Amino acid sequence: MKKLIYILSITGLIFVSSGCTDWLDIKPESEIVLDDFWQNESQVNQVLAACYRSVTEGQVMSRMLVWGELRSDNVTYGRNMPTDMYKMLNVDISADNGYCRWGDFYTVIDNCNNFLHYAPGVVELNANFTESKLHAMEAEGLTLRALMYFYLVRTFEKVPWVEEPSIDDAQDYRIPQSSEDVILDHLVNDLQTALKYSRDNYETNTYTKGRITTNAVRALLADIYLWREEYAKCVEMCDLIMNNTDLELETGENVISRVFYQGNSKESIFELQFDDDLMFNWVVRDFFGAYGNEAGQWSFPGILVTGKFSPFNFNAGSSKESTEDLREKDFLRQETGGDRYYVFKYAGAQRQENATTKVSSYYYRNVTANWIVYRLSEIYLMKAEALIQLGTNTTEAVGLINTVYMRSNIEEDERGLTADNYTSKLKLDELYMRERQRELMFEGKRWFDLMRLSRRVDSPAPLMSYVSKKFTGGASSQSTKMSVMDALYLPVHTDELKANSALVQNEFYKVNGEE
């Protein structure tokens, strides 16, 4: 029996010693756990870089383009378009369409949330990391987050508002949608804070263009004010940007090569930076084309290149607009021996026109492209749009549009746009819409331009009047699918509804039998 006790006590001893949990605590070698992170300035910098980097992910980039442009009158089928994109192009939108997924935007938002939550704690730990450094970086995080939310709100109208970092699975992530106003109020607040601390420029030009500057915050605010129909505030923001001497319009001849091919031009305000080796911009390459892949998935509707609906050679009262518009040749290229007009903006490196034969040679890009979020010419057009809506100073509005217009139009008499031709509000609206189409086509803006038109009158009709032109055969089936304002927003993806019972589907896309 003694033996038994002896053995039992030994096993008991082993038992106790095995209770030492330290031995069973191992931390990852190739990763850092949260408790050990957020110790120094370098780590704060790294997470801020991750905020930017996550915006350049293909899943985010492609949505900025698809949401902002695909359904507009600027885009039709090019080549090898993916099924989900093709369906959306034809307004055949169901809640299982991959482009209705918003998760990758929230990944950026969560990166920003983590940054904004933990970065302030580092100030106490690290003497070199000062309050002012922190605030300048916070301005960047707030603005990037606001940019993501602004895309979401314009695309889905109502989305969940999340500003807390996601840390563990015990948190309740079933967050209901907030209304557009609630979210936009948050964004305006955040951006006003950002304006206080943001930097005007950085050490290098690449940083100044590739990171959030004061002008970038203003541009985003101007865009939000325009969307919210707060025109006076929009004008105010635009003026602050335009008074800035760092920014300057490139000459019309140089736009295609300087602004879009080389990138980081003097008119660029905020431009996502890509890299050939580490972060290639495959979205621009696939959608628009590049060297070796001249036909992209998108093309411009042929019916809008010539004919009465075209923004080029447009009959505006006493004179014609855009008879010799560089942008018609620089941003589009007719398929050799075909009738498609493929995208040359971003896809191209330069165009050379033979002086005698007037035939152009097109040279394509073989390096990655940056992606311009805001540039100066859009600020001119934003301000013009706001002034037209205010109705107080339409001459200045025409003047602003003319500035953008004239750099790309060589007219012998150099007359440009005359205010006499655009007397009514309707004519002015149509003018700025045409100029935005000519200037900003394929920059992920057009659908939102059209949405602003429709939101002003709370009816899809103005939007449809533009979009229907690209559909052959009257577009009756497409117009029934865009008959109400709800239909202009995208549905919440089915997987999202399943994962989050607090979400409510957009009325238009509700399946029969759902409450």
Added chain:
Amino acid sequence: MLAENSLNWQPKIFNPDHFLQVQGSFQIITGNSASQGMGVTNLPTGDIVDASAYGYSTGISSSRYAYRSNALTFRGHYTYLNKYILGVTFRRDGSTKFGEKYKYGNFPGISAKWIITDESFMQPTKKWLSTLSIRPSWGITGNQPSAEYLHFSRYSPYGSYIDMPATRPTTLRLADLRWEKSTSFNFGFDLGFLNDRFVFDLNLYNKHTEDLLFKDLQVPSSSGFSSVPVQNVGTMDNNGWELYFYTNRAIKAKDFTIDFNFNLSNYINTIGELRDDILANYNADYDYTNGTYLSRLQEGNSFGSIYGFKYKGVYQYNDYIPEVQENAPVARDENGYVFTDEEGNPLPMYFAYGRSNAYQFRGGDAIYEDINKDGNIDELDIVYLGNSNPKVNGGFGSTIRYKNFSLTAFFNFRYGNKIVNMARMNAENMYYLNNQSVSVNWRWRKDGDVTEMPRALYNYGYNWLGSDRYVEDGSFLRMKYLTFNYTIPKAKLDKLRLQQVSFYCTINNLWVLSKYTGVDPEVGYGSFGVSVDNSPTPRSKDATLGISVTF
């Protein structure tokens, strides 16, 4: 790396009726792994024909993992009079895969056996009832997730932006990750007749699993994450039985012996509790697309039920003409009368009427039964089409020996399960540019054609909705193997100093009897969804010839 120390103790007990054995052991497992990855995409292909086209790197990654676990085990074995047997085990496991609170799991077990035929009161029946014993047992076992570091919120390198190196949070900390614990009850009966010439072995079991570990669970993506790798989400029950029968020289005549064996089994998996969002995930709304079946996962019910439309052939005509062209796509009431509008025109049959993908049926389209007679095929016309789980699984075989020859055959079978023949669906849908089965030659081509095969519609129409057209009975009987064996008599081998020499020939999967039209009816089942056959490579029919020599 594994290290194990164990201690055995067998006390000398003077009363020979008692026998006790005790073992304790301590086990340590440690391990490391490392992986490296590198990716490049958009290299030249059929789409990108320029050989100098840019490939771009999707990144280089490397990761290292380490894990440790320990286990303390205690086993006791006690026998009294060789007919009462008791076994006790206790195991305490610790693992690095869990957080502070849940590192250890305790897993006890107990088993007993009572050999009733050894009791004196069973003596009278011993002549024919050679074995009767019962074996009850109970135990808890644990299961841990396969991945490491789940209970940490981790930051990993994430390329760079411009020239700023980036690091981002990549995982959600799993705050409440626990051991998955299964409690099993097993009742076994052993029955042997006529000196164990005929033996039955019956097992009834119930396994109740708590803190079920589910992998890759969706989280609302507004968290910034799309899924969590694993969570404890509910309970599941697994009930089943197995019957095994075999003989020892059942029939014996001179040099002949014949033996039989036979087994039957079945089990049912039932969800006890499951988190709401996971249930919702499995119980999707009908998505109005071709080729999908609905399945339902309900607490307290077994799963694998198939739901879909009833397929009723093909509309012979496009236009309805009373008495002449009756088989046309028009809406009918329960008595078969055609609905008409105010002007007396027949009302057409619709799919998903009032939805963005509404479709009006035409001649040559598939007919789906309008269960609720509302002139519209929609989710309300979906009915139960069968269950993926078999009513019974089994096998039987026999061995015949004559002198040194032996012949063994074994058959297995499954009865009463339904399979969705997805391969046939894809070969008959005529919806894409894919190759199709020759059966599509009999498709509907013009008004009046009588056929079971709808017309061809490229990327259009609803001719292959999930319906009973592709749900087939998966019952089968398969000759699993046939083995012929000849052993050279021992006497002849002694000269060659060999122990044993035998020649054999085995043929596997010789034939299958089944009404199932796919290549192989033995399709897996038991997952949460329905049993689907995508026509993987069927079991091969093969033969093996061999010689085995023992020195």
